Amino acid sequence: MPGSAVVAAETVGRVSLYRVLLSGLQQAGIKGVFSHQLSTSAGVSAAQVRRDIITLGYSGSPQHGYDVAELIESIDNFLDAPDGQNVALVGVGNLGRAVASYFAGRRPKLRLVALFDIDPEKSGRVICGVRCYPQEKITEVVRSERVSIVILGVPAPAAQAVADACVAGGARGILNFAPVALRVPPGVYVENLDMARSLEKVAYFARKAGG
Amino acid sequence: MPGSAVVAAETVGRVSLYRVLLSGLQQAGIKGVFSHQLSTSAGVSAAQVRRDIITLGYSGSPQHGYDVAELIESIDNFLDAPDGQNVALVGVGNLGRAVASYFAGRRPKLRLVALFDIDPEKSGRVICGVRCYPQEKITEVVRSERVSIVILGVPAPAAQAVADACVAGGARGILNFAPVALRVPPGVYVENLDMARSLEKVAYFARKAGG
DNA sequence: GCTATGCTGTGAGCGCGTTCACAGTGTGTG
DNA sequence: CACACACTGTGAACGCGCTCACAGCATAGC
Ligand SMILES: NC(=O)c1ccc[n+]([C@@H]2O[C@H](COP(=O)([O-])OP(=O)(O)OC[C@H]3O[C@@H](n4cnc5c(N)ncnc54)[C@H](O)[C@@H]3O)[C@@H](O)[C@H]2O)c1
Ligand SMILES: NC(=O)c1ccc[n+]([C@@H]2O[C@H](COP(=O)([O-])OP(=O)(O)OC[C@H]3O[C@@H](n4cnc5c(N)ncnc54)[C@H](O)[C@@H]3O)[C@@H](O)[C@H]2O)c1
Secondary structure, three states: OOHHHOOOHHHHHHHHHHHHHHHHHHHHOOEEEHHHHHHHHHHHOHHHHHHHHHHOOOOOOOEEEEEEHHHHHHHHHHHHHOEEEEEEEOOHHHHHHHHHHOOOOOOEEEEEEEEEEEEOOOOEEEEEOOOEEEEHHHHHHHHHHOOOEEEEEOOOHHHHHHHHHHHHHOOOOOEEEOOOOOOOOOOEEEEEEEEHHHHHHHHHHHHHHHH | OOHHHHOOHHHHHHHHHHHHHHHHHHOOOOOOOOHHHHHHHOOOHHHHHHHHHHOOOOOEEEEEEEEHHHHHHHHHHHHHOOOOEEEEEOOOOHHHHHHHHHHHHOOEEEEEEEEEEEEOOOOOOOOOOEEEHHHHHHHHHHHHOOOOEEEEOOOOHHHHHHHHHHHHOOOOOEEEEOOOOOOOOOOEEEEEOOOOHHHHHHHHHHHHOOO
């Protein structure tokens, strides 16, 4: 059963991008696609695309390439949980609000069900259609709402304590915007998304490339 | 001359994180640090930390480890341009505003000097202390303001055209938030920061790890 | 003074994601 | 009917970042 094997994180990321690109093709009325076409749109090699698609358990034909609708369905089966997953966001600051407004209601399989903040101005209110709870309720609400994914938009010094509270409530995945390495028990996946770090990478290579 | 060799992107990212951690140590009054201490804070191996520091051209001593102040200075020399670099942000939406408010004035070596938006409500105004120009002025202002780094916070369909305009004005590095692969000429560095992709990675591994 | 300790710096080796290159296959063409 | 062609699927090889393990060395303890 191909769908049950755990694959490399890079592959998952690329497959997610393929789905976005394929949705665009589908809306343009395009029925079939070849690996080299996805390859140029995604910025990876054609062999890479074919290997990734194999891991989905889907196969194309040498004559017609991949069927767009079928490939999207394979990706859906691969990426999405059948019943969806519940998401919470901690830290409704500048970044948190942007993320909340972006994700709220956009992805039916990833439901944003709770926000948390330490600021009493924010907790208690409904923001982007989602209720915001005080930070003390994290463990309780994460458990009661069956939240499996947490987005961390709090300042770096608070990140570890918040992560601990989320894990205690049963969260299994964390998207961490704070520039710190979180310590979590085995079985919890952490993805770090440090914008300052990325910007400094860009700055470095802009200098090295441009002279 | 060690400072002139171009090193791997991963190394640059880690070094950026080390600097953040070291600043924290310095503010706590700590003068010296060993590789294994940085290692646990950064979430990488101690050997990795030592290798990274070597590439900076800095050396510690087996007795006292690394001098925090000296190491920070080495990282500054490595990461920062002596005269700083000018940054522009295109697309002052939800995400763009969060980024602008975060970076405006925080990093003296990375000066946010211009914003751009297609919305006439935004262009012409001053946001977070930075002037916002209409989108048609991108190439002109990027050139006149000597912008080398551009942050792209526009919707995906607009990203390629905006990137082209930035490159035409002389930009050499792009931090791209849009979920598309940008095509740029050689010598221009693109770093993609796709939140939706990252979130789907978290969702996938939260499922696979948690059952 | 002599051994034990614990750190840095680094050559060597490993693992893994990626790429190469080609066999397999059906279709279009003369 | 035979050949050329284009694309998929994949074993094998590659490359590169990372880790391992240890030499070198100064200090601490006895
Ligand atoms: N905004 C950006 O562009 C940007 C860029 C780089 C890094 N980051 C990182 O992202 C994180 C958030 O950034 P931001 O700009 O949104 O910050 P912000 O200060 O605007 O928002 C932080 C929010 O977290 C809340 N908070 C603080 N402690 C909390 C706790 N213990 N429990 C719950 N909520 C708590 C605050 O009340 C606030 O609403 C930070 O770690 C920051 O370093 C942000
Ligand atoms: N906000 C998030 O959390 C989030 C998450 C994932 C991805 N993204 C991506 O980040 C980008 C921005 O997201 P957002 O939420 O800020 O969107 P947004 O719609 O809030 O902002 C987009 C801004 O870009 C401006 N714009 C549009 N076309 C332009 C052009 N040609 N030139 C200049 N400006 C133009 C718009 O006027 C608007 O101000 C998008 O590509 C989105 O896919 C955002």
